[in-house]
Amino acid sequence: MNLFQFCYGIIHWLVDLVNHLWYWLGDVLPGALGEFFNDVGDLAASHGNISVFAILLEVIVIVIIALINVLNFIWIDRKFMGRMFDFYGPYYVGYRIGGWLQNLADGIKLFVKEIIVPKKADKLGFLLGPIIFVGSSFLALATIPLGTRFGIETSPTDTGVPGSALIAFAFFAIAPFSILISGWSSNNKYSLIGGMRSAAQMMSYEIPLLLTVASVFLIAGSFSFTGIIDAQENIWFAIPLLLGFVVFLVCLVAEVEVQPFDLPEAEAELVEGWTVEYGGMRFGLFMMTSYLRGYIGGALATALFLGGWNGPHIIPEPIWFLIKAYIVFVIIEWARWSLPRVRVDQILNIGWKRLMPLAVVNLMIAATFKTLGWF
């Protein structure tokens, strides 16, 4: 009974409800018009139509789960910061639930603010930047299943897209383009420098990231998430490929632009980096998406290294997956709130001189494990 069948059932029930109307009309109206409504009823009830809407409902379910997780992440981020910094964090907004409504209030407030487009800014780029940024992040989310039967599937027996991990990383890596576009098009010196820095940072951390992911593919022997996670049945990949897991986390911190590698929006030098000119809902999108990418990063780390939903079955599978994603996110936040920011050239030479060789060494370890036949 995977997610697809569940959505298929719901849509089927809804369509039956509506078909009573069509068929009634078909009977009442004479001749060709009646025929027409009967055909509409048949078309609606056809398998193809229902499965299309079922997939749509699946996507909505996954997106809603992601948004709830993003709101949770923002709340955890601020509360955890509070605990590390000796103060409460959000407290009075949503008083009885510990300030959880604070980020909801932030989002709605940004939604209501006036939208300002700078006069000399390039209108198209200014508009397109956030859209690509948000779109690519949500697309990366589509292919990550939360459980064996809880992912975006297109048929009752299907277990997800064959190359889902590849697609997830592909979409995950589109973000630098949108940052460059929005940085350049908002016609501001700070955002230009911020945009260029972030592109340089992401490029230099993309390659070690993908090398470690390649080592996981090598051991798991398959490109899709379900294949990888099944391969981690008896032992999580984080244990044999510990070096790979550490390199992956560091690259993830750089990809998601969190504190030690927070350079594009460096508070102190570049006054917010490439989001300087964005106000109102566009800035809200940027802020939400940076946390969404945190969630996707956490999900990828759990799927590849921490054996996604493998765990004692007293807890349902998706909950296992989310618990591990939250733990990875908290580790990233811990680094975020305790380390100072690194300079641009230091970022690049860490990326090229330190992480690249480690990733290659990790690939060799994976190769030796494979040839020894342990995996």
Added chain:
Amino acid sequence: MWINMGPQHPMTHGLWNLRIKVDGETIVDAEPEVGYLHRGIEKLCERRTYTQIIPITDRLCYGSSLTWSHLYCLTVEDLMNIEVPPRAEYIRVAAIEMQRIASHLMWLAAYAADLGMLVGFIYAMRDREIFIDLLQALSGSRLTYNYPRIGGVAHDAPPNFVRDSLRACDYMEGKIAEYEKLYDGSKVFMMRNEGVGVLSKEDAMNLGVTGPPLRASGVKYDLRKDQPYSIYPELDFEAVTHPDGDCYARYRVRMEEMRESCKIIRQAVQKMPQGKWRVLAPRIGPEGTGLGRVEDPRGEGMMYIVGNGTQRPYRVKIRSPIFVTVSAAKHMLLGYKVADVVAIMGGLDMCIGETDR
């Protein structure tokens, strides 16, 4: 390409503008521009009587306002050559050293926030509150104290002032050790600080840099030791220096100075004699000039007052250490990256109130 780190910028703590000429990421030319907070204090002082000027000098440098009003009172006492009772001297020195620790902690908070370490900002702010409470017990206000008077201090120290300050010093020494673990232990902090913004010994002396940046370049010159005023000769402490002269050296000098200040507070508070804490000063100032020189947490603060026999000073000239250190900013910035501007300028502990007067 000229970048304008303009008046409204998180890195500039206060209102000044640093125009940098950048080619790629390295800085080719720098031009600090001050004057956004110029209130014409020297003109205001000429319209006020001697005691009315004390609250104005409090607002010169709001990070360490006690040292400036103390400097003003020293200068006027030199002008009127008034003998300050010993108890007032001891209370003043204890208060000044507490103000020095609070000012260095405020610097540490701003410096850590600039480098991205919000943890440092929060811890330094939290521990500064202890000394702010002590100074509030003394003078009644949090930031601009209006506490020294010409010829002594405004009120006596509260009853358990000695116990509280000893307890604060012990707490602070533990905290400084913790900070050193937090900062020196973090590799990223060292990467951002070592070898950045180097100022050689000759340059520092020639450019008129004073205070922690000068001692960080290896010059052993501390006004409390070399040109002692009030009761510093009777207290034993030593001037802290560091050979390198880069951002890390300035950070190191300030942390050691906080330890020294704790030592001074302990001695001053325990040796505090009983007796009068204030002598009434005449309202009419004599003809002639008065000169005061004090080791401000930011450098060498000086004041030169010319009296002309009326109630109001004829001319008040204030020497601000940061005004001269900023003019030397260009020599520290050339050749470094844009991201280093934050570390270098943060290392100077800018206080714009005293720069623009």
Added chain:
Amino acid sequence: MDKRGAGAPAGAIERAPTTVGENPEERTFKALLEAFPSTLTDFKKLRKGIVRARIERRDLLECCRYLKDKLGFEHISMISAVEYENRFEIVYHITCYGSCLLLELITQTPKDDPTVESVSSVWAGANWQERESYDLMGIKFNNHPNLERILLPKDFMYHPLRKDFKG
């Protein structure tokens, strides 16, 4: 941009050839008197470590260069300008790190032409302080690298610290 004290020797600070045993005040007093017998007047010891001297406007730059090179006065602390009824007084406070001595050098200029030689070629630290004196009091410093307003906006017409400025 500003000429960074090109004249000042960047090498090690060599000590002036002075007799041993005398305290620093007498030593500086004797050395200065030998160098500038005519123009240096009214030498007084204010208190321990602080001495005062008056000098003619003509010999100011010479005396500063002598102080810096021969007597080891490396640091200029403060340049203040005071306006009296019939004259301007420019007071230089110069420090010697070695012997912890502060020299208060006072020069006078007539009321109508307040121009003095700029010492920023000797000490680079004096650059901004001279600009500030020009900005607030209107004292012109000859061959100063870029003598313009520093604290007040560029289009400010008056010198606020003058006694006739009531604004």
Added chain:
Amino acid sequence: MMFRSRDFVKWADGVFEGVFRRSSLGGGLDLLTKDFFNWATRNSIYPLHFGIMCCALEMAVASAPRFDAQRFGIIYRSSPRQCDVLLVNGPVSKKLKPDLKRLYDQMPSPKWVVAMGECAISGGPFYDSYSIVPGVDQFIPVDIYIPGCPARPEALIDGFIKLQKLIKENKRGLFTGK
């Protein structure tokens, strides 16, 4: 006459404005969303990270652990585009006046100004200075005045709570502006 998309957008905008303002649809939508939007605007105030003088230190202390402003959802942003409160915390000199006016204009529309400390309210101890504008409200409309020189952190947080009450009182719908 080539019909460009920009004209269409302007025309559609005009139509929507007309519909919302004249018909009851706008009023109805306002009735539904006015309280919710106002609650959101009230509870997440982003002041601009802009320190002038001693009140700036008290502003920094207000966000430090002892007087925690984060509890009310107050985060200091550093770009005027993302802030809705301009916190003026020091004397405004004549050299700074044009920059401050530009900063005020750069902020998106539902914005407020808090004058913190005597210097921002009336020039404070420097009222008779030749280079200080005596009071910020000479060139920027000010909503909240916080007394004190420097204003204590508790007073600043009390000022923010008063600002929240002010936002709650003059509630205006998003669609019809009534």
